[in-house]
Amino acid sequence: MSEPYLLSAHVHICVTEGQVVLLDLARDKYMAVSPPHRLAGWVQGWPVAGAVESADAAMAGASAAVAAAPQDAVLLKMLAAGMLVTDHRSGKSAVPVQSARPEMALLAPDLNSRPRASGTHLWRLALAHARARASLKARSIESVVEHVARRRARALEHRRAADTAASEQGEPGALAELVAAFVHLRPLFYTARGACLLDSLVLLTFLAGYRFFPQWVFGVQADPFYAHCWVQQQGVVLTDSPGFVRSFTPIMVV
Numbered sequence: 001m002s003e004p005y006l007l008s009a010h011v012h013i014c015v016t017e018g019q020v021v022l023l024d025l026a027r028d029k030y031m032a033v034s035p036p037h038r039l040a041g042w043v044q045g046w047p048v049a050g051a052v053e054s055a056d057a058a059m060a061g062a063s064a065a066v067a068a069a070p071q072d073a074v075l076l077k078m079l080a081a082g083m084l085v086t087d088h089r090s091g092k093s094a095v096p097v098q099s100a101r102p103e104m105a106l107l108a109p110d111l112n113s114r115p116r117a118s119g120t121h122l123w124r125l126a127l128a129h130a131r132a133r134a135s136l137k138a139r140s141i142e143s144v145v146e147h148v149a150r151r152r153a154r155a156l157e158h159r160r161a162a163d164t165a166a167s168e169q170g171e172p173g174a175l176a177e178l179v180a181a182f183v184h185l186r187p188l189f190y191t192a193r194g195a196c197l198l199d200s201l202v203l204l205t206f207l208a209g210y211r212f213f214p215q216w217v218f219g220v221q222a223d224p225f226y227a228h229c230w231v232q233q234q235g236v237v238l239t240d241s242p243g244f245v246r247s248f249t250p251i252m253v254v
Contacts, residue, residue, distance in 0.1 A: 005043045005084040006091025014096045015047045016249035017222035023251050025142045045093030099250040102242040103235040115180035128205035129189045149254050152213040196229050219248025
């Protein structure tokens with residue numbers, strides 16, 4: 001049986017704890033597919049979660065899925081919601097995203113020193129906070145994510161290949177100073193507890209003003225389900241704990 005369906009561009013996928021989890025960014029909804037091999041053979045590149053099944057069991061499950069798929073409720077639901085397409089120009093293979101493993105924190109705890117936070121930092125953080133709040137209120141999460149992705153892509157395109165490679169390393173000293181100022185001034189505007197989406201967007205907006213463009217990572221846990229997002233530069237986490245974010249499987253990297 002051929003694989004006629006592709007994921008829509010706005011759908012993201014990962015395999016975590018033996019489950020296939022989908023993020024439909026257009027509807028701002030998550031969805032788990034069980035059993036994980038359910039759509040294997042019908043969606044190009046669909047992961048079969050081999051870590052929790054033997055190859056024989058996965059093949060048998062995929063064959064059963066293909067046989068049942070025309071009446072499969074999940075397949076029909078995804079088609080009705082526009083999560084699956086057949087046009088290669090608007091679809092993509094269901095291959096989970098790859099992201100650098102979070103290995104270290106950018107900032108080391110230091111109770112004996114005070115970050116250098118200037119009036120310019122305060123002003124730029126105020127603007128970043130206002131813009132991020134306005135964006136999340138007036139625009140869909142899909143539009144917000146697309147804007148951040150386009151901004152980062154434009155910035156990297158405007159540099160020569162060598163400069164781009166260097167920018168990905170990102171002058172860690174200067175970046176650390178900016179993030180330290182951000183963390184120091186952030187309580188004047190909001191608390192980051194339980195506000196990972198706003199916090200990440202404010203940080204990304206603040207850093208973009210200084211020509212730093214780290215990645216925005218969205219991750220999930222399956223049982224119990226929990227979603228989180230954070231900002232990282234390669235394997236360096238900017239404001240979160242690396243140990244904490246490693247408990248999440250990346251589902252989308254912006």
